[in-house]
Amino acid sequence: MDIGFVGLGRMGQGVAENLLKAGHRVTVWNRSPGPVAALTAKGALAAKAPQEAMQGTLLFSLLASDAVMRQMGFAGALLDAARKDLIHVNMATISPSFALELTEAHEARGLTYVSAPVFGRPDAAASGQLEIVAAGKKAALDILQPVFAELSRKIIIVGEEPRKANLLKIAGNFMIAGAIETMGEAFALLKKGGVDAKLFHEVMTERLFTGVAYKNYGGMILSGNFEPAGFALKLGLKDVNLARSAAEELTITLPIADLVSSHFRDALREGWAEKDWSAVGALAAKQAGV
Amino acid sequence: MDIGFVGLGRMGQGVAENLLKAGHRVTVWNRSPGPVAALTAKGALAAKAPQEAMQGTLLFSLLASDAVMRQMGFAGALLDAARKDLIHVNMATISPSFALELTEAHEARGLTYVSAPVFGRPDAAASGQLEIVAAGKKAALDILQPVFAELSRKIIIVGEEPRKANLLKIAGNFMIAGAIETMGEAFALLKKGGVDAKLFHEVMTERLFTGVAYKNYGGMILSGNFEPAGFALKLGLKDVNLARSAAEELTITLPIADLVSSHFRDALREGWAEKDWSAVGALAAKQAGV
Amino acid sequence: MDIGFVGLGRMGQGVAENLLKAGHRVTVWNRSPGPVAALTAKGALAAKAPQEAMQGTLLFSLLASDAVMRQMGFAGALLDAARKDLIHVNMATISPSFALELTEAHEARGLTYVSAPVFGRPDAAASGQLEIVAAGKKAALDILQPVFAELSRKIIIVGEEPRKANLLKIAGNFMIAGAIETMGEAFALLKKGGVDAKLFHEVMTERLFTGVAYKNYGGMILSGNFEPAGFALKLGLKDVNLARSAAEELTITLPIADLVSSHFRDALREGWAEKDWSAVGALAAKQAGV
Amino acid sequence: MDIGFVGLGRMGQGVAENLLKAGHRVTVWNRSPGPVAALTAKGALAAKAPQEAMQGTLLFSLLASDAVMRQMGFAGALLDAARKDLIHVNMATISPSFALELTEAHEARGLTYVSAPVFGRPDAAASGQLEIVAAGKKAALDILQPVFAELSRKIIIVGEEPRKANLLKIAGNFMIAGAIETMGEAFALLKKGGVDAKLFHEVMTERLFTGVAYKNYGGMILSGNFEPAGFALKLGLKDVNLARSAAEELTITLPIADLVSSHFRDALREGWAEKDWSAVGALAAKQAGV
Secondary structure (H helix, E strand, C coil): CEEEEECCCHHHHHHHHHHHHCCCEEEEECCCCHHHHHHHCCCCEECCCHHHHHCCCEEEECCCCHHHHHHHCCCCHHHHHCCCCCEEEECCCCCHHHHHHHHHHHHCCCCEEEECCEECCHHHHHCCCEEEEEECCHHHHHHHHHHHHCCEEEEEEEECCHHHHHHHHHHHHHHHHHHHHHHHHHHHHHHHCCCCHHHHHHHHCCCCCCCHHHHHHHHHHHHCCCCCCCCEHHHHHHHHHHHHHHHHHCCCCCHHHHHHHHHHHHHHHCCCCCCEHHHHHHHHHHHHCC | CEEEEECCCHHHHHHHHHHHHCCCEEEEECCCCHHHHHHHCCCCEECCCHHHHHCCCEEEECCCCHHHHHHHCCCCHHHHHCCCCCEEEECCCCCHHHHHHHHHHHHCCCCEEEECCEECCHHHHHCCCEEEEEECCHHHHHHHHHHHHCCEEEEEEEECCHHHHHHHHHHHHHHHHHHHHHHHHHHHHHHHCCCCHHHHHHHHCCCCCCCHHHHHHHHHHHHCCCCCCCCEHHHHHHHHHHHHHHHHHCCCCCHHHHHHHHHHHHHHHCCCCCCEHHHHHHHHHHHHCC | CEEEEECCCHHHHHHHHHHHHCCCEEEEECCCCHHHHHHHCCCCEECCCHHHHHCCCEEEECCCCHHHHHHHCCCCHHHHHCCCCCEEEECCCCCHHHHHHHHHHHHCCCCEEEECCEECCHHHHHCCCEEEEEECCHHHHHHHHHHHHCCEEEEEEEECCHHHHHHHHHHHHHHHHHHHHHHHHHHHHHHHCCCCHHHHHHHHCCCCCCCHHHHHHHHHHHHCCCCCCCCEHHHHHHHHHHHHHHHHHCCCCCHHHHHHHHHHHHHHHCCCCCCEHHHHHHHHHHHHCC | CEEEEECCCHHHHHHHHHHHHCCCEEEEECCCCHHHHHHHCCCCEECCCHHHHHCCCEEEECCCCHHHHHHHCCCCHHHHHCCCCCEEEECCCCCHHHHHHHHHHHHCCCCEEEECCEECCHHHHHCCCEEEEEECCHHHHHHHHHHHHCCEEEEEEEECCHHHHHHHHHHHHHHHHHHHHHHHHHHHHHHHCCCCHHHHHHHHCCCCCCCHHHHHHHHHHHHCCCCCCCCEHHHHHHHHHHHHHHHHHCCCCCHHHHHHHHHHHHHHHCCCCCCEHHHHHHHHHHHHCC
């Protein structure tokens, strides 16, 4: 298939490379030129402007934030340059309200917008082991399913409204953040009380909390080893704040998210922006002086 | 072995019966007579007063709270009536500070106190599948290990200070409560946003959150089926408040525990005291009007 | 002076009328025509478009939110139509970050932007008894001082950076919201405990808490009389959320603001959006069932 | 009148001295002998044991906490030694639940218990300018009113149930703590944003927040001068925790109290236990790095 790709961060590089491996024609664009060169060396075509990546059947985007996408014109002018029947697959974790705005902006121009945020770190992107959470028009999803299969180990279809995929993704990251915070507080309590937090972690992850979220992040908190980051703390804060904004728009409350957001900001002030987001789980012990 | 047993609630009955099955001589006492009769029918001896249960090698206790134990005299006068080398194994979830007080009160009288709180619901107690978290003098634990083996599928030794076993247990229940609250908030967010919370739960518990805490409690929250309670909400609140008190004594903070305690109280005002404690996870959706 | 005025809500009408009374030539614009007619009856000129109100020496604006101002073009295109040396005085409570953006957008076009948010309800606007919190270039403030004097009983100059006036205003409303919330919780505690909350309010406001914030809002909470609103609850939530956003941008935490924001949302779900914002102080008692 | 006095801390000394000045016969007891000597030099009689102070018409007590009073036997054995018709006036800030327990223990022995906690610092105690919040049997209060008048500038009668006076007092200190915390957060926000917090404090305390709580404590926070303490931070934490416990017993929530309690503990870890409790208002700025 003829596919454009905009946004070659660590995640984007892995995804784009898998599209190449699967035999697609991939035209890439990125703000900084380094990643573009790396991909053209593997067979990608370089776009001089984002518009050039919007002339195929599909456009994948994986940009940093709502603000960056808005600034580039994805909610307006930039779309006027796209091929008339383009399907735009946005893998970034954006706000549900911006997803709705994008949906309407695309529809107004006869384009199709699909939200397809992912669970998984850069290594999962590189190895085609992502979990893709997708929502959009059924016709578009039918076209996308075989492509998604080349990139992922699991595809979760949330429905026809793109914003719903984003809400599910955000809720997932909120769950992880809540787990990190809770572990951090529990570890601080135990350490201050003279109890071996590693023993506790072993016991808890043996049956009650066997999942990766508790095993891996708990182990990182206890080891104090947060670099290199699988997912940077500043991005974790961004996602927790997306959950808070979504809650505000829906007129509900997420007290855990408010709490976690505060602690993420405390962590930023510690200078931990680029550490793995599980570092926020080390904050409680640090604040407790243990 | 000659074993006394005080406190025949749902958990205590299962434990005492397993001691009988293992061939021990078990002398039981309980405030209300019903459970005593049930156990004497299975071979236990009935004590007319708690003191009568304190004349063997071991005393097991599984009473409701610090306050009940204090009122019965376990931190003072009652101990004067115990056999001189009695080992007292307290399986209740009590506060670490009370465990310390009990330790000192026993030592002052030549007795040995062991904290041995458990993870597991009444069915695990009945089937000998508890996880026992034990701390106390090594000599006493050496004697207890084979007895614990008759009651449990796992024994976790935390050290020689009994209070540490209680702190670990409390931290464990705090972790579960934090998970229930976080799921409850996530589900409320999704429901209010029109996303299928069951799909979300399936996705999250497939890899990131595979443990029993998320699978079982999450399933209960989504089904709305909280009766009969495996662990009553009012007891969940008691344990979360033990975590808060422990944090206060250690001069640290547990903001998640404060939050969860507030929501447990909201749930009590809903009349949910006897429901399973996972019902607190249904509160966020109820408050959100979904 | 030749003054334009955009935004004739309840506050704006009072301010505009005082400008007329002071003898200025006032050209008014408003989205809905009703308030325009009321003011032209009192001597104002009607502008057909906002641009027409930007041809005098001063432009006053008092619009609903950052979003409305952005949509109208105040951070961009709309300014191109302004008289070259226009001083724009914005009395709305907007975010400090948007104030900075407005400052830069005006400077880029040779215009001057001044933030001048106010303390005071519509009756204070009408009677010229506002407290004006102003920040902007000294030369502009020198011109504005006599005009402000016609509108207010007090002028507070915060400096030359307009955003600082907005931050001070937001912090002030945050203080009031914190007081309302604290009183609400205290009253709920007392009522649930059978103590006369009115007696408590009398005692506390006699010496420790004599200010208007405690006397008036406390009295309203106790009377349960929140209509008509002096300041609508939905606007109170907007301002508290401005404080939260400002805190996020400054990488600090405002836990009281998070808490109060949650309770404001609970109040919105009760259908209290148009009640006075002190109604949020009645929420704790309602939730407590008293 | 023949009056016993137990508990000669800084507050107690002032009260006892005023009783002496008013011409009463005052028999004093204190754990440490220093304050006893100071008062006998002014005409008081020294009791060798608390019981000796319980043989007059009235007993005043002003001890440190529920725990100290319980340990001394005020809820039990100690009362057996009291004169048969003794009226016990307890000026300490204790928990409402302990006040209830004391009430019942006194009544069971034919004694009368009155709760009479006070607002005011040691200088107000010394100058007879306290505000006394009293609750107890009307007959006892009728006897006490003229004595209270010698000690105070205001007497607030809450009713016949002593615990209600304690609840009102606790709610009052909770209000002050909430004000300190809110100011602390507002000041941190402003400082981080480059706005003069002193100007803000002046503006806010001019009309909206004129009371002593905002003027004095706000001034202390801004000056950073917290010594000597008028009311020590560790005692402030004790009182906020009394509010939290009262809320738990009444099955309601006090989220502001949870928050403030956490920050008081943060302040304790800073080593601020003996500073004035308004120091907790300096914590937000410190944590924000300004």
